[in-house]
Amino acid sequence: MTATPRWRRRLRPYLLAAPAVLLCVGILYPFFVGVAYTVYNFSDANREPSFVGLNNFADILGSDALWHSARVTVSFAVAATAAETVLGVGVALLLHRSSLLGRLLERLLIVPLMVAPIIAAIMWKLILLPEVGWVRPILSAVGVHGYRGTDGAGAAFFWSVVVDAWLYTPFVAILALAGLRSLPNSPFEAAAVDGANWWLTFRRLTLPMLWPYVLVAVIFRFMDCLKVFDIIYGLTAGGPGDATTTLQISAYLEAITYARYSRGMTFMLILWVVVYAISFVLVRYLGRVQNRAAGISAGPSAGAQAGAPAGAAAGAEAG
Amino acid sequence: MKKSGKAGGILADAALLLYFAFSLAPVVFIVALSLKSNADQTSTYLRFAPTFANYRTVLGLGAGDSPYLRFFVASLICAVGAVLVSLVIGIPAAYAAARHRFRGSESLLFTLLSFRFAPELVVIIPLGVLYQQLGLYDSYVGMIWVLQLVTMPLVVWILRSFFTDLPAELEQAALLDGYSRRQAFVRIVLPLVRPGVAAVCLLAFIFAWNNFIFPFTLTSSHAQTVTVSSLAFLGGNQVRFNLVAAGAVMAVLPPLVLALFIQRYLVRGLSFGAVKA
Numbered sequence: 240m241t242a243t244p245r246w247r248r249r250l251r252p253y254l255l256a257a258p259a260v261l262l263c264v265g266i267l268y269p270f271f272v273g274v275a276y277t278v279y280n281f282s283d284a285n286r287e288p289s290f291v292g293l294n295n296f297a298d299i300l301g302s303d304a305l306w307h308s309a310r311v312t313v314s315f316a317v318a319a320t321a322a323e324t325v326l327g328v329g330v331a332l333l334l335h336r337s338s339l340l341g342r343l344l345e346r347l348l349i350v351p352l353m354v355a356p357i358i359a360a361i362m363w364k365l366i367l368l369p370e371v372g373w374v375r376p377i378l379s380a381v382g383v384h385g386y387r388g389t390d391g392a393g394a395a396f397f398w399s400v401v402v403d404a405w406l407y408t409p410f411v412a413i414l415a416l417a418g419l420r421s422l423p424n425s426p427f428e429a430a431a432v433d434g435a436n437w438w439l440t441f442r443r444l445t446l447p448m449l450w451p452y453v454l455v456a457v458i459f460r461f462m463d464c465l466k467v468f469d470i471i472y473g474l475t476a477g478g479p480g481d482a483t484t485t486l487q488i489s490a491y492l493e494a495i496t497y498a499r500y501s502r503g504m505t506f507m508l509i510l511w512v513v514v515y516a517i518s519f520v521l522v523r524y525l526g527r528v529q530n531r532a533a534g535i536s537a538g539p540s541a542g543a544q545a546g547a548p549a550g551a552a553a554g555a556e557a558g
Numbered sequence: 559m560k561k562s563g564k565a566g567g568i569l570a571d572a573a574l575l576l577y578f579a580f581s582l583a584p585v586v587f588i589v590a591l592s593l594k595s596n597a598d599q600t601s602t603y604l605r606f607a608p609t610f611a612n613y614r615t616v617l618g619l620g621a622g623d624s625p626y627l628r629f630f631v632a633s634l635i636c637a638v639g640a641v642l643v644s645l646v647i648g649i650p651a652a653y654a655a656a657r658h659r660f661r662g663s664e665s666l667l668f669t670l671l672s673f674r675f676a677p678e679l680v681v682i683i684p685l686g687v688l689y690q691q692l693g694l695y696d697s698y699v700g701m702i703w704v705l706q707l708v709t710m711p712l713v714v715w716i717l718r719s720f721f722t723d724l725p726a727e728l729e730q731a732a733l734l735d736g737y738s739r740r741q742a743f744v745r746i747v748l749p750l751v752r753p754g755v756a757a758v759c760l761l762a763f764i765f766a767w768n769n770f771i772f773p774f775t776l777t778s779s780h781a782q783t784v785t786v787s788s789l790a791f792l793g794g795n796q797v798r799f800n801l802v803a804a805g806a807v808m809a810v811l812p813p814l815v816l817a818l819f820i821q822r823y824l825v826r827g828l829s830f831g832a833v834k835a
């Protein structure tokens with residue numbers, strides 16, 4: 240160890256990280272090329288683009304299409320994340336009771352999560368088809384008639400949220416369950432001795448202590464929902480009309496279907512900036528919550544602190 | 559842990575059953591549909607004579623040729639390639655980020671994390687144009703290169719949390735015993751994180767395998783993957799629902815089987831180490 244010269248020791252981490260840095264640079268290059276597109280009018284029809292300044296931004300920010308897709312995207316992200324959080328935390332709480340049935344079913348929790356989103360969309364498309372699927376017979380069994388799959392605008396949106404919730408509720412549940420299992424026992428024992436009922440314990444103890452864990456899931460889900468593509472494309476392709484045209488679908492239509500690269504890239508850049516800003520705020524909030532949680536559980540019983548704040552939050556906080 | 563009476567227990571079990579019915583019914587449905595004959599495919603009942611004819615057709619074993627197997631192999635090549643490359647590049651970076659606080663280490667990590675949250679089309683649009691010029695469009699190399707974006711952040715973030723968990727004293731002891739830095743890493747550190755590396759491999763493979771948008775936009779036939787071809791099955795004027803189902807089942811099988819091996823590490827993997835388990 241002493242034989243290694245100082246400069247080599249100082250250099251070591253840089254050498255180890257160099258290939259990853261190169262990879263980042265390799266991806267940043269096309270990214271910046273793409274950013275450059277936004278000030279040209281580059282498209283398949285216009286292979287020799289001319290400089291148009293901020294016209295693309297002015298065009299797109301002034302168009303109804305952007306604001307419509309932004310509304311669809313945010314509604315989808317809020318609805319899906321909320322559904323997954325409530326369902327996921329609920330399932331985690333139920334599994335945490337550890338009944339025999341719970342232990343048996345827990346192994347099956349991850350099954351939807353391993354299905355590729357596009358395959359999930361295809362599966363659900365088949366289920367929702369009035370001719371072959373199970374939804375129509377189930378609905379008519381409970382007395383709901385006139386089911387037409389994803390034909391209506393409201394129905395298309397609703398089923399997109401259902402498919403996302405089907406796929407990702409296990410994600411929230413797995414993280415929440417891990418959180419529940421790492422909570423210290425003593426506060427709950429104390430609450431039981433004091434005779435606190437289930438609801439009070441849940442609201443005053445379980446939920447606040449669990450929140451740092453659930454928050455990680457919420458942030459991951461919300462960010463992913465803002466850039467949803469596979470599920471919507473596979474299920475409704477953005478339709479009917481533009482009812483489920485999210486920002487990524489709009490950008491895809493612009494850039495790939497109509498081959499208007501500059502407009503598509505401008506769409507994407509606007510979404511990217513928004514996602515980046517939101518993720519920055521959320522990750523800071525996560526860092527604060529996790530630090531506070533660590534502060535609470537530090538002290539004499541710090542040994543029991545299995546789920547210390549870590550990883551993503553700390554790293555992103557500095558970024 | 560919680561005792562809230564027998565009635566509460568029954569209610570909880572009922573709620574669990576309800577959720578798992580919702581969660582598993584689509585899987586049962588798709589498997590059933592994939593085993594139905596053409597005559598049975600539009601019947602919603604579970605009572606039918608199961609046949610493997612659809613799987614034989616999809617795999618091109620019966621009459622007629624099927625490109626599905628080729629797509630399956632392409633998926634394997636692209637996913638395995640992406641995992642291998644991101645391991646070779648990611649392990650040293652993860653180790654460096656865990657053991658040393660060097661200038662730029664946090665921004666490197668954050669840049670990698672931002673790949674996870676950035677909308678893919680941000681790079682696909684320029685990459686598509688670039689790939690056409692470089693001849694990388696619809697090639698394995700091109701595919702492996704973009705799937706890096708999916709697997710690399712996973713590898714670096716998760717392995718960093720594994721490396722951080724190992725006490726640095728282990729390596730110091732090895733160095734005192736006369737090991738070189740490299741020997742200490744290869745003989746002491748790496749074997750201890752082997753379960754983590756295995757878990758990361760499988761998880762990265764699953765993510766790469768399940769990706770749709772990259773192969774969808776950057777391949778056409780040669781390097782097309784199963785996720786893309788599954789969608790193509792739905793098109794055409796004569797939709798054979800049972801064939802679509804058989805293709806979907808086969809595309810889901812590899813990730814599902816692998817997931818059974820990494821269940822223990824799933825939490826850390828899915829949350830990029832933000833929640834340890």
